[in-house]
Amino acid sequence: MDRREFVKRVGLGLAAGWTMGRLAWPFAAQAAEPEVRLALLADAHLKDGNDRRPEALALARAVAEIGKLSPPPELVLFAGDLAHRGRPDALDLGRELLADLPAPVLAVCGEGDHGPRGNSAWVRRWGPPWFSRVFSGFHLLGLDTALSPAVGGPVFELGAVQRRWLARELAILSPDTPLVILSHAPLARLFHPWQQWTGDALEVARLLRRFSQVVCLHGHVHGAGIRGQGSGAGYLETKPLNYLRTADLSLLSQNPEPKTQNHVSLPATSWPRPLAVMGTPATPRPGLGPGGCGWALATLSPTSRHFQPYLWQA
Numbered sequence: 001m002d003r004r005e006f007v008k009r010v011g012l013g014l015a016a017g018w019t020m021g022r023l024a025w026p027f028a029a030q031a032a033e034p035e036v037r038l039a040l041l042a043d044a045h046l047k048d049g050n051d052r053r054p055e056a057l058a059l060a061r062a063v064a065e066i067g068k069l070s071p072p073p074e075l076v077l078f079a080g081d082l083a084h085r086g087r088p089d090a091l092d093l094g095r096e097l098l099a100d101l102p103a104p105v106l107a108v109c110g111e112g113d114h115g116p117r118g119n120s121a122w123v124r125r126w127g128p129p130w131f132s133r134v135f136s137g138f139h140l141l142g143l144d145t146a147l148s149p150a151v152g153g154p155v156f157e158l159g160a161v162q163r164r165w166l167a168r169e170l171a172i173l174s175p176d177t178p179l180v181i182l183s184h185a186p187l188a189r190l191f192h193p194w195q196q197w198t199g200d201a202l203e204v205a206r207l208l209r210r211f212s213q214v215v216c217l218h219g220h221v222h223g224a225g226i227r228g229q230g231s232g233a234g235y236l237e238t239k240p241l242n243y244l245r246t247a248d249l250s251l252l253s254q255n256p257e258p259k260t261q262n263h264v265s266l267p268a269t270s271w272p273r274p275l276a277v278m279g280t281p282a283t284p285r286p287g288l289g290p291g292g293c294g295w296a297l298a299t300l301s302p303t304s305r306h307f308q309p310y311l312w313q314a
Contacts (some may be wrong), residue, residue: 080110080184
């Protein structure tokens with residue numbers, strides 16, 4: 001039995017043996033046809049190429065569970081941090097595990113995917129760090145939120161070059177085009193001490209404000225769904241509808257119709273974090289799950305959105 005087959009079988013066994021929590025999370029009314037099903041993954045934090053580490057087994061479990069969906073998803077989105085410290089063998093193991101998914105995969109880079117030579121190892125395996133695709137009537141945009149030094153500590157940002165690219169991509173689209181935006185860090189300013197903060201989030205919001213249907217999916221915070229108050233927002237495992245009504249009021253002021261946009265935090269497969277307002281955990285590292293970890297499924301149509309996290313309880 002080769003390594004890929006071994007990990008696949010372990011993942012299937014875990015999927016069958018562990019209790020899987022399901023929480024229906026409606027964004028709007030019942031979906032209308034046509035619709036697209038997107039499986040959503042984030043934050044595997046593979047340390048190296050060892051397929052028996054807890055992080056690798058957890059990612060294999062998520063892949064196995066997605067593989068059992070009926071009907072299967074049309075596309076899988078991965079929101080960054082496939083690796084923990086950018087090791088090429090970790091990225092290779094991640095690609096090997098994700099190859100068992102029942103649908104094509106689009107992925108964006110996280111800070112954990114950058115190695116000593118920047119994102120060159122990622123680009124060789126996954127292509128350019130940002131992308132623009134048309135899929136089943138939706139326009140998919142993958143953004144690279146790179147970690148940059150700043151006063152008060154590092155923050156994420158797209159940077160001027162990527163913002164100009166994004167502006168050009170959006171300029172040719174109708175305001176009625178439904179957008180799905182994938183990034184690693186949240187395109188908002190949530191909690192600076194934990195680097196849940198994108199410095200040029202306001203500039204991105206200005207580019208998006210003319211569009212009536214926008215869903216922003218992100219990883220990094222290791223929890224499903226977010227909420228908050230002002231610019232010091234944390235995240236919560238429930239109530240995603242609160243995001244643009246309560247989190248980062250400065251962003252809301254840039255969009256006259258905030259209800260048309262939704263920012264959704266994806267669960268990690270590696271380890272969960274507590275709410276940021278609870279303080280920094282003593283050992284914020286992979287391997288502390290699997291309770292609270294998992295993956296998610298989004299069902300989107302031109303008129304409605306439904307987000308369902310699959311969270312592991314044990």
